[in-house]
Amino acid sequence: MGDHHHDHDHAHGHDHDHAPIEEVAAAPVEDRILETAIRELLIEKGVISAEDVHRQIDIVDSRNPALGARVVARAWTDPDFKARLIEHPLKTIQDTFGMDMTSPLELVVLENTPEVHNVVVCTLCSCYPRMLLGIPPAWYKAVDYRSRVVREPRAVLAEFGVTLPDAQEVRVSDSTADLRFLVLPARPEGTEGWSEEALAAIVTRDCMIGTGLPDPAVKRDEAA
Amino acid sequence: MLDAPYRYKPGDRVRVAQKPAERHCRTPSYLRGKPGVVMSVTGAYRNPSLLAFHKPGLPVIPLYRVRFRQDDVWEDVTGSPDSVAADIYEHWLLPADGSDTGETSHG
Numbered sequence: 001m002g003d004h005h006h007d008h009d010h011a012h013g014h015d016h017d018h019a020p021i022e023e024v025a026a027a028p029v030e031d032r033i034l035e036t037a038i039r040e041l042l043i044e045k046g047v048i049s050a051e052d053v054h055r056q057i058d059i060v061d062s063r064n065p066a067l068g069a070r071v072v073a074r075a076w077t078d079p080d081f082k083a084r085l086i087e088h089p090l091k092t093i094q095d096t097f098g099m100d101m102t103s104p105l106e107l108v109v110l111e112n113t114p115e116v117h118n119v120v121v122c123t124l125c126s127c128y129p130r131m132l133l134g135i136p137p138a139w140y141k142a143v144d145y146r147s148r149v150v151r152e153p154r155a156v157l158a159e160f161g162v163t164l165p166d167a168q169e170v171r172v173s174d175s176t177a178d179l180r181f182l183v184l185p186a187r188p189e190g191t192e193g194w195s196e197e198a199l200a201a202i203v204t205r206d207c208m209i210g211t212g213l214p215d216p217a218v219k220r221d222e223a224a
Numbered sequence: 225m226l227d228a229p230y231r232y233k234p235g236d237r238v239r240v241a242q243k244p245a246e247r248h249c250r251t252p253s254y255l256r257g258k259p260g261v262v263m264s265v266t267g268a269y270r271n272p273s274l275l276a277f278h279k280p281g282l283p284v285i286p287l288y289r290v291r292f293r294q295d296d297v298w299e300d301v302t303g304s305p306d307s308v309a310a311d312i313y314e315h316w317l318l319p320a321d322g323s324d325t326g327e328t329s330h331g
Contacts, residue, residue, distance in 0.1 A: 106266070106267075108266075123252050123254070124250065124252060150254065150297075150308050151298065153294075153306055154306070166305065167305065168305070169305045169306055169307060170305075170306040170307075171291070171306070171307045171308070171309055172306070172307070172308045172309070173308075173309045173310075174252060174308055174309070174310040174311075175311075176250045176251065176252060176310045176311045176312070177250050177269065177272065177287055177311035177312075177313065178266070178267075178269045178272075178287060178311070179266060179287075179289070179311055
């Protein structure tokens, strides 16, 4: 930020460019005050209860990349599960893992193959498979990622440390409507005979967005 | 329920209409006017441009998953193996060979 060392609270109207790191900071204080005010009013007027709010927070907290990783690891080890996952993703996850997957949105599983590598974005806002993976990472919601990954996908992937063969199609799925996307990465070589837990441990959140690849070298000893 | 049958099927060549955006429009500007191929018919959904304003959003509109080649989306890209797949509502799609810009289509 160079010339921007002075302290102020950012409740400001000046027009300099903000570095990307500032765009991904916590919600502005005005937004947090607005959220608190609306929440308290809705509770006061009996539209929703405090319990409703806490229940919803609990649901959101229960959805995280670890859940997605279990789904991917199961798909790698159980072909029948994988077939059902691709055919009916939310129902299969609900039936297998016991999570309530009721959602007005549909989940689509995008399987990576030697021919196609899938990457997910929402260029319009921040649509994300929250019902499975929880809250998206800050960079996923940043203008930088959203605008660039459809324009120069390979350059963006390289910044994530992912370099793909020229012949493999990079297919960027833009979450424009009622579908949400989960990337099913390819099971890496060198993981033959691994337990489902060991496999899940190498499935990172980025692998399921398509900005990462599972790396057997990071296998944690305790998970083996 | 759908009023009419689905207009497109997988493999159909289509073009995204070049028309002014609706409020809460879910058709990204970078794809407007661009040619693509229908990958799948994903179902029929309430109109998001109406839902966003607390309207019922009915009748439901068919939604298609459409694949666009990077070469067709960006003028300065040639010979790329890469693509964008986006979900486009039927009232934003036209047959690829038509000269209609979509200005007069419903929605």
